[in-house]
Amino acid sequence: MSRDATAPQLAPLRVAIVDDEPLARSYLRELLAAHDDVEIVAECANGIEAVKACADIKPDLLLLDIQMPKLDGFDVLELIGHAVPVIFVTAYDAFAVRAFEVHAVDFLLKPFGPERLAEALTRSRSRLGSADLQPVHRVLAEVRTGRAPLSRILIRDRADVHVIPVEKIDYIESQDDYVAVRVDGRSLLKEQTLSELAELLDPNRFVRIHRRYALNLTRLVRIEQSDTGSRTATLRDGTELPISRSGYARLRERL
Amino acid sequence: MHPVLSDRRYVLVYLLVWLLFGVLLAGGFEGTGERGLVSQLVFVPTTVAYALACLSTWYLCRVFPLESDASVWRALPVHALASALASGIWGITVSGWARLIDRLAGDIGAVRVQADRGPALFLLGMLLYSLATAVHYLLIAVEASRDAERRALELNLAAREAELRALRAQIDPHFMFNSLHSISALTTTDPVAARRMCLLLADFLRDTLRLGAHQRISLAEEFALAEQFLAIEQIRFGSRLRVERRAAEDVGTCLVPPLILQPLVENAVVHGVSQLVEGGTIHMTACRTTGLLTISLENPCDPERLRSRGVGLGLDVLRRRLAAQCGIADVVHVAEGVGRYRVELRLPVVTAV
Numbered sequence: 206m207s208r209d210a211t212a213p214q215l216a217p218l219r220v221a222i223v224d225d226e227p228l229a230r231s232y233l234r235e236l237l238a239a240h241d242d243v244e245i246v247a248e249c250a251n252g253i254e255a256v257k258a259c260a261d262i263k264p265d266l267l268l269l270d271i272q273m274p275k276l277d278g279f280d281v282l283e284l285i286g287h288a289v290p291v292i293f294v295t296a297y298d299a300f301a302v303r304a305f306e307v308h309a310v311d312f313l314l315k316p317f318g319p320e321r322l323a324e325a326l327t328r329s330r331s332r333l334g335s336a337d338l339q340p341v342h343r344v345l346a347e348v349r350t351g352r353a354p355l356s357r358i359l360i361r362d363r364a365d366v367h368v369i370p371v372e373k374i375d376y377i378e379s380q381d382d383y384v385a386v387r388v389d390g391r392s393l394l395k396e397q398t399l400s401e402l403a404e405l406l407d408p409n410r411f412v413r414i415h416r417r418y419a420l421n422l423t424r425l426v427r428i429e430q431s432d433t434g435s436r437t438a439t440l441r442d443g444t445e446l447p448i449s450r451s452g453y454a455r456l457r458e459r460l
Numbered sequence: 461m462h463p464v465l466s467d468r469r470y471v472l473v474y475l476l477v478w479l480l481f482g483v484l485l486a487g488g489f490e491g492t493g494e495r496g497l498v499s500q501l502v503f504v505p506t507t508v509a510y511a512l513a514c515l516s517t518w519y520l521c522r523v524f525p526l527e528s529d530a531s532v533w534r535a536l537p538v539h540a541l542a543s544a545l546a547s548g549i550w551g552i553t554v555s556g557w558a559r560l561i562d563r564l565a566g567d568i569g570a571v572r573v574q575a576d577r578g579p580a581l582f583l584l585g586m587l588l589y590s591l592a593t594a595v596h597y598l599l600i601a602v603e604a605s606r607d608a609e610r611r612a613l614e615l616n617l618a619a620r621e622a623e624l625r626a627l628r629a630q631i632d633p634h635f636m637f638n639s640l641h642s643i644s645a646l647t648t649t650d651p652v653a654a655r656r657m658c659l660l661l662a663d664f665l666r667d668t669l670r671l672g673a674h675q676r677i678s679l680a681e682e683f684a685l686a687e688q689f690l691a692i693e694q695i696r697f698g699s700r701l702r703v704e705r706r707a708a709e710d711v712g713t714c715l716v717p718p719l720i721l722q723p724l725v726e727n728a729v730v731h732g733v734s735q736l737v738e739g740g741t742i743h744m745t746a747c748r749t750t751g752l753l754t755i756s757l758e759n760p761c762d763p764e765r766l767r768s769r770g771v772g773l774g775l776d777v778l779r780r781r782l783a784a785q786c787g788i789a790d791v792v793h794v795a796e797g798v799g800r801y802r803v804e805l806r807l808p809v810v811t812a813v
Contacts, residue, residue: 225734226638227698232645251737274735274762296637316641357764368764 218330221247221262223255223281224270224294229315233268233294236319240326252276252284257364259285266310266329271295275368276359282307284361290332292325354407358386360393367393371406375440377419390442412459414438414452422459462518463599475511482507485584489577495569501561502570506554510585513546514592521596539593547585554581619784631668632726635693642696657695664688671718676810679746679753680712686721686744693729700739701729707746714753715810717782723774724757724803732759732801753809758802775803 220243222233230248237243247258252273258264259281269291271278278293278300293304296315304312310332311325358374360367375387379399385392395402403411403419411419424440428448431437436448438456448456464470482504490499520542524535558574574581639661646654667685671677683705690703725742733740740760747754775792782791793804 225700225737226642226696228642228645228696231649232641235645235648253737272734274737275764296634296641315637316644318644370764 217242217244218326218333219244219246219262219265220268221245221249221255221258221264221266222268223249223252223258223273223278224268225251225273226270229270229294233322236322239319240323243326252278252281253366255281256284256361256366259289260361260364264289265333266326267291268313269293271297271300271304276366279303279307280359284359284366290329292329354410355405358395358402360386360395362393369393371410372421372423374411374421375424375442375444376421376446377402377411379417387444409459412452412455414456415447415449416452418446418452420446428453428456462515463603464515464518475508478508478511479504490573495573498561498568498570499573502554502558502574506550506557509553510546510550510588513550514589516546517542517589517593518596521593521600525600526597539590543586543589543593546589547582550585551578551582615784618780621784631665632730635689635726638696639692646695653695657692660688660692660695664692668719668722674718676715677718678712678812679707679714679716679755682716682718682721683707683712683744683746685719686725689722689725690729690742697729697734697739700736701733702739702741703744704741705744707744708748711746711748711753713811714748714807715812716753716755716807720778720782720805721755721757723778724805727774727803728757728759728801732761735762736760748809751809753805753807755805755807756802757804758800760799761801763799 218240220237222230222237222245224230224233227250230250234245234248237245246262246264247255249255249258252275255267255269256276259267267281267285267289269278269281271293272295276284278291278295282291290310291307292311292313293300293309294313294315294317298314301312301314310329313321313325355371357371358369360369369386369388373388377399378385378387378392380394382396382398383394384397384399384402385394399413399417399419403413406419410422412422414420420438420440424442426439426441429437429439436453438446438448440446464474483500485507486499486503487496489503490496517539520535520538524531524538526532526535554574555571555578558570561570562568639657643654643657643661646657664685667681667688671681671685687703687705690701694701694703721744725744728742733742743756743758745754745756745758775794779789779792783789788808791805791807793806795802795804
């Protein structure tokens with residue numbers, strides 16, 4: 206097979222295969238076996254397994270199917286947060302544009318042969334050392350702008366993955382570079398700033414009532430004003446959140 | 461809108477014809493000479509005015525369309541009354557006009573000219589009104605036939621288009637790409653299975669083309685085709701995709717338009733079972749009650765799935781195709797529950813003679 210002449214000196218490329226079809230996985234395994242400089246460190250049948258594998262094993266490269274149950278390839282990319290180089294593998298050429306928008310190393314269209322895979326591997330080798338890898342959530346945010354608002358938020362909690370429909374969220378609190386998403390009395394941390402996330406949410410549902418808080422309007426019970434003039438929002442579960450002056454103006458626009 | 465009033469040129473031509481008629485009428489009553497001139501003065505403007513009144517019969521014609529013998533008998537007294545009324549009003553208008561002329565022009569005999577012709581004018585008025593009614597019915601008939609022609613053409617076009625779209629939609633190219641990828645994967649690991657899949661795919665393609673060319677095929681053939689498709693997908697998805705079929709014994713010979721199940725099984729796989737980590741079972745059933753053949757397809761789906769594009773597309777194409785090709789509407793019924801998706805096709809029972 207096509208083997209790079211310089212390959213022996215390099216550490217093996219640690220690859221994770223992600224595809225929900227067993228045949229597609231075995232095909233990749235077979236083709237990769239011909240590459241001495243590649244080591245398969247994980248084989249995942251769905252996106253959730255892939256996210257776990259990325260957290261535990263930290264592969265050098267993901268061979269990632271796009272259409273999978275629960276989490277698709279783009280969701281996986283968003284969840285693994287730090288940028289693992291990705292080669293997308295799919296039968297749908299319609300995804301090509303989006304794949305390169307999120308800086309995929311390559312895009313393999315099924316069916317593909319060993320030569321095409323070797324080419325993609327070479328390309329990912331050359332990309333490995335380079336520092337042009339941006340945090341994926343930022344890239345995804347750029348891509349998503351102008352698309353329909355998020356209908357769910359994906360959160361990785363170590364190796365656990367939470368898929369949270371936005372209507373279940375009570376409010377979102379900013380914590381420096383993180384946001385705490387409040388759901389069913391629990392707080393889940395996500396590595397993203399509140400400003401970035403707020404832009405992706407439906408403005409008719411979530412209102413930035415304060416620099417630190419975005420509130421799900423359906424949870425709002427009442428607004429109270431204290432003697433000093435500061436306002437407080439009371440939520441259905443009794444939680445009280447401060448409302449800033451500009452936040453109050455935004456709130457009034459929506460109510 | 462009245463067809464004559466819809467265009468200024470039509471109005472002009474119509475009034476010109478009546479003007480000419482008015483001139484002839486006035487001349488016919490009194491000839492030339494001084495009395496003739498007075499006659500022109502009395503009858504020409506009133507005839508033109510009556511022309512406009514005659515247009516009103518259009519609305520009566522619309523309300524009383526001539527569709528059957530009974531409707532003719534219903535319309536006849538209405539039109540007789542209308543013509544008598546219109547003609548009577550015309551008579552009164554003419555006499556009033558004549559009086560006005562006499563008063564303004566100093567008794568030039570207009571009233572006398574008009575009074576002589578009273579009964580004749582009434583009969584003539586009724587005749588003219590009836591004539592207008594006949595012409596209007598003719599107009600309506602011409603318009604209706606032109607409408608029907610256009611509708612037939614549109615329907616024909618829609619049918620042709622739906623057929624084309626259906627042909628294109630019969631086989632999803634991604635299904636082909638994924639199947640070829642599976643074959644490519646199997647060639648080294650399991651050559652026997654690879655060959656089997658090649659043959660399955662070939663059979664499916666051939667049968668799709670062959671059956672797709674028919675107007676109607678038996679439900680047994682239709683089911684067999686759907687199962688071929690699912691057998692290929694089962695190789696791809698392995699144990700995640702399971703299929704159960706329950707058909708009553710008397711339905712296999714029923715005739716149905718070809719490839720009506722294809723979009724349903726495709727949706728069930730692409731948007732249903734393949735979106736579940738554990739997979740699921742697709743249930744196909746068919747039964748018939750008096751005159752009605754019910755085919756249903758039910759599959760589990762991810763209750764939290766995002767509304768993907770294309771779910772309704774295949775069904776829309778099917779709906780349009782069934783409406784255009786077979787003239788049957790309201791065939792496709794969708795029921796969505798939490799984690800379940802069910803489509804029912806309700807077709808009239810057709811069997812071979």
